[in-house]
Amino acid sequence: MIEIRHLYKAFDNHMVLRNLNMKINDGAVYGFVGSNGAGKTTTMRIIAGLLKADSGQILIDGEDIGVRHKELIGYMPDFFGVYDRLRVKEYMAFFASIYGLDREETEKKIRQLLELVKLTEKKEAYVDSLSRGMKQRLCLARCMIHDPKLLILDEPVSGLDPRARYEFKEIIRQLRKEGRTIMISSHILSDLSEMCTDICIIDEGSCVMDGSVDEIEYHMITASPLVIRTAGRQEDAIRLIRHNEMVETLSYNENEIQAIFKGGREDEIMLLHELMVADIPVYSFGRDRSSLETLFMQITDREVKEHAHESGL
Numbered sequence: 001m002i003e004i005r006h007l008y009k010a011f012d013n014h015m016v017l018r019n020l021n022m023k024i025n026d027g028a029v030y031g032f033v034g035s036n037g038a039g040k041t042t043t044m045r046i047i048a049g050l051l052k053a054d055s056g057q058i059l060i061d062g063e064d065i066g067v068r069h070k071e072l073i074g075y076m077p078d079f080f081g082v083y084d085r086l087r088v089k090e091y092m093a094f095f096a097s098i099y100g101l102d103r104e105e106t107e108k109k110i111r112q113l114l115e116l117v118k119l120t121e122k123k124e125a126y127v128d129s130l131s132r133g134m135k136q137r138l139c140l141a142r143c144m145i146h147d148p149k150l151l152i153l154d155e156p157v158s159g160l161d162p163r164a165r166y167e168f169k170e171i172i173r174q175l176r177k178e179g180r181t182i183m184i185s186s187h188i189l190s191d192l193s194e195m196c197t198d199i200c201i202i203d204e205g206s207c208v209m210d211g212s213v214d215e216i217e218y219h220m221i222t223a224s225p226l227v228i229r230t231a232g233r234q235e236d237a238i239r240l241i242r243h244n245e246m247v248e249t250l251s252y253n254e255n256e257i258q259a260i261f262k263g264g265r266e267d268e269i270m271l272l273h274e275l276m277v278a279d280i281p282v283y284s285f286g287r288d289r290s291s292l293e294t295l296f297m298q299i300t301d302r303e304v305k306e307h308a309h310e311s312g313l
């Protein structure tokens with residue numbers, strides 16, 4: 001398990017990380033989401049050993065990571081450097097040499113990793129001739145050359161076209177199946193929920209919500225209003241719904257009734273059952289599934305953030 005404890009970092013008196021805490025279980029694909037400037041890259045660079053924290057600890061299996069970042073972590077930055085006149089296989093061999101792999105091991109690793117990222121046929125191609133998506137995949141391959149305990153990927157799909165994003169996500173799903181531990185950042189929550197097992201939402205340098213993707217989605221669902229449409233008898237429906245203890249607020253117009261409903265699926269079924277028993281002609285009943293992005297906006301909204309903090313989310 002990787003634990004980040006009480007991380008603080010300031011640049012020129014500007015506090016960027018404030019008491020950041022995270023736990024990443026072995027085999028987790030840990031989505032790290034936050035808006036621009038939230039502190040994602042800073043956190044990742046500190047874990048990768050490229051930047052020093054002002055205070056805090058990074059523990060792997062209970063031990064302080066110390067100076068062992070290089071061997072334990074594979075870090076993929078959010079930009080790709082220029083490698084003039086270097087072929088794909090030479091690029092990979094260069095990184096293998098940094099980690100002291102012998103010739104046989106280097107060849108084996110290059111073969112395996114290029115296969116994983118579907119670049120075997122590009123082995124002899126010059127790096128600079130590859131498409132953006134291919135470069136991202138090559139960069140991922142080189143981060144894995146030394147079999148790191150934790151892979152850190154900083155916004156790996158940003159700037160990719162839909163096909164390249166899909167291809168990259170497929171590789172992450174494959175790595176997830178293999179039980180790799182991965183931390184992956186994005187400012188798009190829905191990108192991460194497709195690939196990840198867990199999500200941490202960072203805002204102004206602190207984690208404001210974390211949990212499994214299922215837990216996060218549960219919060220998303222209960223944050224979405226319940227929308228009920230009837231074919232007549234709307235006033236009776238409003239009266240009945242208003243009395244349900246799970247209803248926090250109610251609004252309506254001539255077409256529909258909207259309720260902020262704190263109950264889960266069972267409570268929704270109960271309410272629908274009550275409406276049916278009262279013979280109210282319900283023709284549509286369900287959550288207005290606000291996108292994950294809406295939840296994200298809500299959580300990073302000041303007032304909601306305070307509420308989430310108080311309720312221990």
Ligand SMILES: Nc1ncnc2c1ncn2[C@@H]1O[C@H](COP(=O)(O)OP(=O)(O)OP(=O)(O)O)[C@@H](O)[C@H]1O
Nearest residue numbers: 011012016034035036037038039040041042043187
């Ligand atoms: N080397 C630096 N010197 C001064 N300020 C910095 C430095 N690096 C980052 N910052 C500031 O720290 C804050 C957090 O930046 P960081 O890059 O960690 O955010 P981020 O969440 O990764 O954002 P983005 O999604 O835009 O990449 C920003 O206000 C940024 O300007």
